[in-house]
Amino acid sequence: MKKFETEMLNLTYECLTRYWQKDYKFVISYCAKEVIWCGARQDEFMLSREVVEDDFRTNAKEIPPCHLLNAEFLAKSNASLCVITGNYRVVTDESADFFLQAQQRCTFVWEKTKEGPKICHMHISNPIGELKIVKEEAFPNTIGKMAHRYLINEIHRRTDSGRVSACIENGSLAFFEISKILFVSALGKECVIQTTSGEKFVKNSISDLQKQVGDNLIAIHRSYLVNPEFIRSIQRYQITLVDGTELPVPQRKYNELRQKLMKLYTIEED
Known part of the structure; x- marks a missing residue:
């Protein structure tokens, strides 16, 4: 550009x-x-x-x-x-x-x-x-x-009890409400979970967390899972979240991600 x-x-x-x-x-x-x-x-x-x-x-x-x-x-x-x-x-x-x-x-x-x-x-x-x-x-x-x-x-997002469990640094198990997760980023074989109240390092792999969250978070990159409700904008080749965080989108995944977001927010006629 x-x-x-x-x-x-x-x-x-x-x-x-x-x-x-x-x-x-x-x-x-x-x-x-x-x-x-x-x-x-x-x-x-x-x-x-x-x-x-x-x-x-x-x-x-x-x-x-x-x-x-x-x-x-x-x-x-x-x-x-x-x-x-x-x-x-x-x-x-x-x-x-x-x-x-x-x-x-x-x-x-x-x-x-x-x-x-x-x-x-x-x-x-x-x-x-x-x-x-x-x-x-x-x-x-x-x-x-x-x-x-x-x-x-x-209403669903604020009342949903969906949670993801992860092992934190001291070895104990922690639970995170999916509706409050902005994104998850891979850090080697571990991850960082960024929530609305801060970040937490966990020992789980990103593939393990992806299995738990299902379709609630979108894989925009092999190293990032993002909550679509917190995406502010998308452009070649990155997304920006509501808190200003910018995350990369691989060129080969850009059109796929764009279509997925459009479908997510498209209203189908009854």
Whole structure:
């Protein structure tokens, strides 16, 4: 990936992250004067930075703080433009008064200028039928199929009693809740289990742990098992977890892993 593409990819991710944390001014600071904005709401087709800023200001008053999960971005560029396309989930923060979640796609077109990179086009959409946003709403107030599935999965994850047992350094047996494991990494013939509360060295092999966890953790590499619920993004050739940890994905496994994650978060019609 070219340096310009990498920079614009990271900047796009930051723009989206900060927008959903209600910091709309960060995005506006990168908008060209005649930026085109096509949003998910019915009336969001706007052709100037001033009008877009007014729209974002209104939205910031209504939307709850949210974060992105399972984000994937691709970049294409020429001498003066870089197009970033993305696919991700927006999930309300735990501090929000209610729970909602939605799948979104985006396109950002960045242009090189004397003042630095500027956004000349932004387009964000939701899959057909996933969210019902009426003209007056800045954020959906009904729960869609994907949000419903995510909610059920979250309840299951938080109440699941599934555990994995492992022998720790002093020779005693320890139990780990699978729902709280971020990832497992091989360390020679032993392993490190990284949980939401810290890491623990265990004497079990990664193949032994993989047999215990079954499909609850995904093997992204012969040395790593990852909990898909904690994957924040995937790109060639690595994944990033919600805590910022970056783990490698072998080139030969990238497409397989990508398809597996897409299938995991795809809603099948009844």
